[in-house]
Amino acid sequence: MTEQTPKMSARDVSVFYGDKQAVKNVSIDIDMDKVTAFIGPSGCGKSTFLRSFNRMNDTVAGARVEGLVTLDGEDIYAPSMDVVQLRARVGMVFQKPNPFPKSIFENVAYGPRIHGLAASRSELEGIVESALRRAGLWDEVKDRLSDSGTALSGGQQQRLCIARAIAVDPEVILMDEPASALDPIATAKIEELIGELRGRYAIVIVTHNMQQAARVSQRTAFFHLGTLVEYGETDAMFTAPRMERTKDYITGRYG
Amino acid sequence: MSALALIFVVAGLGLIGWLTARARAASFELGGAKRLHSLPGQHGWYVAIWTVLPALLFIAVWSGMTPRLVQDAVLQHPAAAQLPAFDFERDALLAEAKRVARDRSATAFDPVAEQLVAPTRAAISYYGWIGAGVSVLLAFACGALAFTRIKARFKARTRVERGVMSLLLLASLIAILTTLGIFLSLLWESLRFFGQVPITDFLLGTHWSPQVIDANDPGKSLGAVPLFWGTFFIGAVIAMIVAIPFGLMSAIYLTQYAAPGVRRWMKPILEILAGVPTVVYGYFAALTVAPAVRDLAVMLGMPFASSESALAAGLVMGVMIIPFVSSIADDSIAAVPTAMRDGSLAMGATRSETIRKVLIPAALPGVVAGILLAVSRAIGETMIVVMAASGAANITLNPLESATTVTKQIVDLLTGDAEFDSPKTLAAFALGLTLFVITLILNIVALRVVKKYREAYE
Numbered sequence: 001m002t003e004q005t006p007k008m009s010a011r012d013v014s015v016f017y018g019d020k021q022a023v024k025n026v027s028i029d030i031d032m033d034k035v036t037a038f039i040g041p042s043g044c045g046k047s048t049f050l051r052s053f054n055r056m057n058d059t060v061a062g063a064r065v066e067g068l069v070t071l072d073g074e075d076i077y078a079p080s081m082d083v084v085q086l087r088a089r090v091g092m093v094f095q096k097p098n099p100f101p102k103s104i105f106e107n108v109a110y111g112p113r114i115h116g117l118a119a120s121r122s123e124l125e126g127i128v129e130s131a132l133r134r135a136g137l138w139d140e141v142k143d144r145l146s147d148s149g150t151a152l153s154g155g156q157q158q159r160l161c162i163a164r165a166i167a168v169d170p171e172v173i174l175m176d177e178p179a180s181a182l183d184p185i186a187t188a189k190i191e192e193l194i195g196e197l198r199g200r201y202a203i204v205i206v207t208h209n210m211q212q213a214a215r216v217s218q219r220t221a222f223f224h225l226g227t228l229v230e231y232g233e234t235d236a237m238f239t240a241p242r243m244e245r246t247k248d249y250i251t252g253r254y255g
Numbered sequence: 256m257s258a259l260a261l262i263f264v265v266a267g268l269g270l271i272g273w274l275t276a277r278a279r280a281a282s283f284e285l286g287g288a289k290r291l292h293s294l295p296g297q298h299g300w301y302v303a304i305w306t307v308l309p310a311l312l313f314i315a316v317w318s319g320m321t322p323r324l325v326q327d328a329v330l331q332h333p334a335a336a337q338l339p340a341f342d343f344e345r346d347a348l349l350a351e352a353k354r355v356a357r358d359r360s361a362t363a364f365d366p367v368a369e370q371l372v373a374p375t376r377a378a379i380s381y382y383g384w385i386g387a388g389v390s391v392l393l394a395f396a397c398g399a400l401a402f403t404r405i406k407a408r409f410k411a412r413t414r415v416e417r418g419v420m421s422l423l424l425l426a427s428l429i430a431i432l433t434t435l436g437i438f439l440s441l442l443w444e445s446l447r448f449f450g451q452v453p454i455t456d457f458l459l460g461t462h463w464s465p466q467v468i469d470a471n472d473p474g475k476s477l478g479a480v481p482l483f484w485g486t487f488f489i490g491a492v493i494a495m496i497v498a499i500p501f502g503l504m505s506a507i508y509l510t511q512y513a514a515p516g517v518r519r520w521m522k523p524i525l526e527i528l529a530g531v532p533t534v535v536y537g538y539f540a541a542l543t544v545a546p547a548v549r550d551l552a553v554m555l556g557m558p559f560a561s562s563e564s565a566l567a568a569g570l571v572m573g574v575m576i577i578p579f580v581s582s583i584a585d586d587s588i589a590a591v592p593t594a595m596r597d598g599s600l601a602m603g604a605t606r607s608e609t610i611r612k613v614l615i616p617a618a619l620p621g622v623v624a625g626i627l628l629a630v631s632r633a634i635g636e637t638m639i640v641v642m643a644a645s646g647a648a649n650i651t652l653n654p655l656e657s658a659t660t661v662t663k664q665i666v667d668l669l670t671g672d673a674e675f676d677s678p679k680t681l682a683a684f685a686l687g688l689t690l691f692v693i694t695l696i697l698n699i700v701a702l703r704v705v706k707k708y709r710e711a712y713e
């Protein structure tokens with residue numbers, strides 16, 4: 001593996017909810033041109049850890065993050081870090097599609113508007129179109145951009161949310177089980193989309209589905225009870241896991 | 256026999272029915288079946304219900320009829336010929352006779368009434384005994400009939416269940432029927448009014464002065480437009496200018512910014528405010544706000560400004576409505592899924608951007624419905640305007656001038672000397688009916704909006 005500086009990295013990160021520690025001293029590097037998958041049994045802290053990369057844990061009352069998280073080497077928990085800017089650079093897609101109760105166009109235009117990315121209406125339209133194209137949704141919705149985003153199917157809603165995240169041109173996209181609420185066909189579309197987005201954005205995807213991790217990711221991190229058990233190349237991990245616990249999980253002995 | 260004693264007797268019969276039926280059911284042969292369909296107690300209840308219920312119904316109907324019957328009987332008496340023909344005095348004498356007839360220690364002032372005491376007493380006791388006899392008989396007959404029906408296989412349990420259900424249904428119908436009754440009586444009186452005053456004069460006329468009514472053309476001075484304007488201006492414009500921003504902002508603070516500790520005591524306090532008797536707000540309006548508003552008007556160059564301005568009443572009404580708007584807005588904002596808020600925050604939106612661009616638009620239908628309900632409350636509010644608004648019916652856009660409202664006029668029309676079939680008095684019912692219909696429509700619209708909104712997030 002060539003030594004490149006990681007896009008994001010976590011060093012000794014612990015996350016607490018009140019007195020309860022949900023993530024324990026996790027260190028990890030996220031590379032720019034790879035898809036990184038977080039796997040592990042439910043409740044092991046994958047979502048919590050993921051949310052420490054865009055400081056969404058700040059919005060949870062009683063949540064506290066310790067350790068160092070950097071983006072391009074910069075500490076994102078430093079007082080000088082602007083959370084608004086951080087979240088524009090590190091986008092997020094949630095488990096359950098959560099389009100705003102606005103039109104399809106307004107959903108995608110939301111980020112560019114609040115960050116002032118478009119100087120004119122036509123520029124905004126251009127941004128919306130290219131985001132929808134990259135999310136593979138343009139052909140399906142181009143004739144009904146003014147329809148409500150909530151009227152789309154679940155899979156379309158999730159791709160709309162991806163388009164919404166892409167529209168502000170982030171560097172990293174965090175996805176928390178983006179396909180777990182979708183049917184197999186919609187899931188396949190999302191996985192295909194992740195493949196297309198790879199390279200342009202650093203992508204981190206949480207999934208409880210190991211086949212999905214194997215299909216979409218190049219690196220996989222296995223979590224158990226708040227700790228990082230094993231982290232490495234996806235292929236290696238699924239064929240020859242180094243740790244006993246990883247092997248047990250992958251072969252379905254628990255989880 | 257008094258109605259209370261009668262009820263006790265019937266209840267006693269019911270108890271006897273319950274005991275005997277239970278005892279009898281307990282002695283049933285099982286006859287091959289593993290157990291009785293119903294427990295002995297349920298047979299007891301079946302008989303008890305049949306004993307008590309028809310008799311009670313009869314007592315209720317009969318006590319409603321007796322006064323009428325007694326009066327008719329008394330009027331048959333020769334002494335009744337001396338009664339004055341005029342309704343009002345006649346009723347007063349009959350009432351006096353009745354009072355003395357019931358209360359032996361009292362004496363009548365009027366000689367005619369004195370003469371009527373004995374026949375009244377006789378009639379009361381006569382009809383009282385008839386009622387007692389029939390109800391006891393009814394209780395006995397129905398109870399006995401029910402008793403003959405209970406057998407080992409009789410499904411008393413199911414029957415009792417049905418009886419309980421009917422009772423509950425009856426209870427819930429009473430509220431609805433009462434409302435319906437109120438509405439019908441309003442409608443009835445209003446129809447009498449519209450028999451004397453053309454409805455178009457009332458609804459479209461712009462001149463309101465019920466003190467001077469031209470008997471040949473009463474509609475000329477009973478045009479309600481100034482009242483509806485005043486109601487709308489005070490309740491829907493001025494009050495809402497106060498209540499909407501403050502209510503909304505307090506809801507936003509409570510749902511989005513307040514620490515849980517603050518919210519825990521602040522929300523109940525707001526809700527308690529909603530329960531303060533409106534007369535208290537009325538004092539505040541009349542004694543504190545109204546003079547201040549008048550001083551302001553004088554300062555602004557209206558030397559003869561009224562102290563009964565639309566502004567004073569509207570401001571205080573708005574304050575009264577704040578908790579109401581706040582509580583409904585609070586519920587609507589809290590009902591917006593957290594995922595929506597998180598989605599916006601994760602895009603890099605600030606808290607206030609998220610509130611303005613996502614939460615409020617998403618909660619808007621609920622908020623609008625809440626505002627409609629608040630308006631409907633404000634325009635029906637009476638005490639504040641009675642105490643602080645003026646009686647002068649003006650159509651004005653100047654909040655410093657006086658304006659009156661529908662509710663205030665209803666109170667004015669019905670207090671003091673009132674003849675119950677003059678257009679002036681009947682106008683109060685027409686006003687009440689119109690207000691009733693308007694608030695009803697507002698409430699229906701609001702409930703529909705809320706329902707649609709709830710469905711959107713299910």
Ligand SMILES: Nc1ncnc2c1ncn2[C@@H]1O[C@H](COP(=O)(O)OP(=O)(O)O)[C@@H](O)[C@H]1O
Binds near residue numbers: 041046
């Ligand atoms: N908002 C919260 N408050 C308190 N505890 C939480 C909260 N969110 C998650 N947890 C707890 O933290 C642990 C990790 O949760 P999570 O990160 O959601 O796990 P995963 O995504 O792997 O299923 C769980 O035990 C969960 O109960």
Ligand SMILES: [Mg+2]
Binds near residue numbers: 046047176
């Ligand atoms: Mg999770």
